[in-house]
Amino acid sequence: MLRPFLFSLALTGLVSLSACVSAPSGLDLSLDRPTAQEKYRVAIHPLAEPIAINKIHAWEIRLRTPSGEAVTGAKIGVGGGMPQHGHGFPTQPRVTKELGNGRYLLEGVKFSMPGWWEIKLAVDAPFGGDEVKFNTIITSRATPTFGAADTAQG
Numbered sequence: 263m264l265r266p267f268l269f270s271l272a273l274t275g276l277v278s279l280s281a282c283v284s285a286p287s288g289l290d291l292s293l294d295r296p297t298a299q300e301k302y303r304v305a306i307h308p309l310a311e312p313i314a315i316n317k318i319h320a321w322e323i324r325l326r327t328p329s330g331e332a333v334t335g336a337k338i339g340v341g342g343g344m345p346q347h348g349h350g351f352p353t354q355p356r357v358t359k360e361l362g363n364g365r366y367l368l369e370g371v372k373f374s375m376p377g378w379w380e381i382k383l384a385v386d387a388p389f390g391g392d393e394v395k396f397n398t399i400i401t402s403r404a405t406p407t408f409g410a411a412d413t414a415q416g
Contacts, residue, residue, distance in 0.1 A: 300386055317372065323365065339383065
């Protein structure tokens with residue numbers, strides 16, 4: 263009888279401790295940045311705010327050349343999750359539609375808990391493949407932290 267109780271208590275402690283892990287200092291929280299090889303410039307933003315935990319929501323992606331021209335006809339893969347927890351999104355977010363003028367609709371994003379999340383995009387477009395990663399901090403109040411003044415590239 264005591265063993266299941268102790269196991270349950272230990273598991274509860276681990277879950278509580280993992281939820282308290284703070285994000286690394288100096289994260290770049292900008293929502294507009296160049297891709298890793300600087301082939302494109304990508305901006306993202308949620309279509310509705312605040313972002314509620316455990317609700318599915320959509321984002322808009324804007325894809326441009328480094329000089330600012332819209333990039334059309336791109337294929338964009340989506341990944342990400344919580345790096346400190348070692349898991350991905352609880353859903354399978356994907357780009358569902360090209361909206362025109364270099365804009366794309368990303369649907370199916372869900373943040374299942376507060377903490378540091380990454381949204382990773384793999385771009386396949388006319389100037390070749392490239393990748394970009396965006397960081398966000400989702401708080402327990404379900405309000406994401408975006409665009410902090412830190413400019414360290416990630």
